Amino acid sequence: MAHSITPERQGARDVFLKNQGWQDAEVEPLTPDASFRSYARLRRETGGCMLMDAPPAHENLKAYLDITAHLRDLGLRVADTLGHDLDAGFALIEDMGDATFTRLLNAGHDAEPLYLLATKVLKALHDHPRAVDIDLPPYDMTALLREAELFVDWFVPAFRGSAPTDAEKRGYMAAWQDALAGVSEARNALVLRDYHVDNLMITGGLEDISHCGLLDYQDALLGAPAYDLVSLVEDARRDVSDELRSAVMVHYTKDMSAAEVKALELDMALLGAQRHAKVAGIFVRLSKRDGKPIYLGHIPRVLRLLSKALEEAELSGVRESIEAMVPGYQQARF
Structure with a gap:
C-alpha cells in the first residue's frame, strides 16, 4: 500500500522539493517498511532520484548521512546524497534501482x-x-x-x-x-x-x-x-x-x-x-x-x-x- 502522508508533512515535503529544484518531478511513493521512514521515487525528463522522508520525531537523518559518508569512505557501495534538510527530515539520494x-x-x-x-x-x-x-x-x-x-x-x-x-x-x-x-x-x-x-x-x-x-x-x-x-x-x-x-x-x-x-x-x-x-x-x-x-x-x-x-x-x-x-x-x- 502507498505511504499515507499528513497535510503538514506534505507541505513540508513540497517546500523541500522546491528548495532542491525538484518541485516539478513525478512522485511515486514506495511501499513502506517497518520503520517510520518512507521513500518515493522522483522522476523528470533529465533523470531521477529517491526522496527519503525521515520524520525528525522518529528518525535520525543525521546518523544516516554520517554513516553513509563513513561507509563510502571505507569503499562500500551506498547511495550518493544529493541534498538534505536535517531540520525537516528529508534527503534526496541516488536511486540505485530495484535489484534488491x-x-x-x-x-x-x-x-x-x-x-x-x-x-x-x-x-x-x-x-x-x-x-x-x-x-x-x-x-x-x-x-x-x-x-x-x-x-x-x-x-x-x-x-x-x-x-x-x-x-x-x-x-x-x-x-x-x-x-x-x-x-x-x-x-x-x-x-x-x-x-x-x-x-x-x-x-x-x-x-x-x-x-x-x-x-x-x-x-x-x-x-x-x-x-x-x-x-x-x-x-x-x-x-x-x-x-x-x-x-x-x-x-x-x-x-x-x-x-x-x-x-x-x-x-x-x-x-x-x-x-x-x-x-x-x-x-x-x-x-x-x-x-x-x-x-x-x-x-x-x-x-x-x-x-x-x-x-x-x-x-x-x-x-x-x-x-x-x-x-x-x-x-x-x-
Missing part, C-alpha cells in the same frame, strides 16, 4: 552467489582497520537488554493473553544479562543491525563488493561482528538452507583458527537468540500498535530460529525462563 537481493531471489536467481557477495562485503567491513573509527554508541548490555525486553512486553502477552509477572520479567532479564555478559563488551565491528537480503542490492556484477548496495544502516552501533553475520543467515523473513548457511560460514571463516570459529559460532548463537526474541516482539508490536499485521506471518520462522538458538548451553537460563512463561511458544500463530 530479495527481488532477485524471488525471481529465481541462484542464491549462493548473492549470499557469498554479501559475505564478502561483511568481511571487507569487519577487516577494515578504520571501520570502527566513527562516533557511534556501543551495542552494550543496556541496548541488548532493552531489545530483548520487547519479547516479554509484546510477544508474551499476545501469546498467553496476560502480561508477565514482575518476577517472571526479572528472571527473564537476569538470564539474558548472564548470557550476554561477554559478547556485550565487544566493540570491534561496525554493526549495521539489519543486514539481510531485503537491504542489499545489486548495482553491477556479482564479483565486486563495490556493486553490492547497502540499505537501512542508520541505526548502526559498535559491537560484535557476529551480529550482522547471524542476521544474514538466520533471516526473520526468509528461509536460509543449511547448505547456504554452510557456504557463507566457510567463506567468512576461511582465514580463522578453530578457536576463533568456535568463539564466533557461540557469539552467533547468543546474538541470534537475542535478535529473534527482539524480532518476535517487534513483529507483534508492528501489528498491534502500528497496524501492520503482515509481519505476523513471519513469527513461526522467528520462533523456530529462537528455539534452535536456545539449545546453546550458555542460553539455558533464557530457555528455561521462556519455556516457563510461554510453554509451547514455538507453535504460536496469530
Whole structure:
C-alpha cells in the first residue's frame, strides 16, 4: 500500500522539493517498511532520484548521512546524497534501482552467489582497520537488554493473553544479562543491525563488493561482528538452507583458527537468540500498535530460529525462563 502522508508533512515535503529544484518531478511513493521512514521515487525528463522522508520525531537523518559518508569512505557501495534538510527530515539520494537481493531471489536467481557477495562485503567491513573509527554508541548490555525486553512486553502477552509477572520479567532479564555478559563488551565491528537480503542490492556484477548496495544502516552501533553475520543467515523473513548457511560460514571463516570459529559460532548463537526474541516482539508490536499485521506471518520462522538458538548451553537460563512463561511458544500463530 502507498505511504499515507499528513497535510503538514506534505507541505513540508513540497517546500523541500522546491528548495532542491525538484518541485516539478513525478512522485511515486514506495511501499513502506517497518520503520517510520518512507521513500518515493522522483522522476523528470533529465533523470531521477529517491526522496527519503525521515520524520525528525522518529528518525535520525543525521546518523544516516554520517554513516553513509563513513561507509563510502571505507569503499562500500551506498547511495550518493544529493541534498538534505536535517531540520525537516528529508534527503534526496541516488536511486540505485530495484535489484534488491530479495527481488532477485524471488525471481529465481541462484542464491549462493548473492549470499557469498554479501559475505564478502561483511568481511571487507569487519577487516577494515578504520571501520570502527566513527562516533557511534556501543551495542552494550543496556541496548541488548532493552531489545530483548520487547519479547516479554509484546510477544508474551499476545501469546498467553496476560502480561508477565514482575518476577517472571526479572528472571527473564537476569538470564539474558548472564548470557550476554561477554559478547556485550565487544566493540570491534561496525554493526549495521539489519543486514539481510531485503537491504542489499545489486548495482553491477556479482564479483565486486563495490556493486553490492547497502540499505537501512542508520541505526548502526559498535559491537560484535557476529551480529550482522547471524542476521544474514538466520533471516526473520526468509528461509536460509543449511547448505547456504554452510557456504557463507566457510567463506567468512576461511582465514580463522578453530578457536576463533568456535568463539564466533557461540557469539552467533547468543546474538541470534537475542535478535529473534527482539524480532518476535517487534513483529507483534508492528501489528498491534502500528497496524501492520503482515509481519505476523513471519513469527513461526522467528520462533523456530529462537528455539534452535536456545539449545546453546550458555542460553539455558533464557530457555528455561521462556519455556516457563510461554510453554509451547514455538507453535504460536496469530
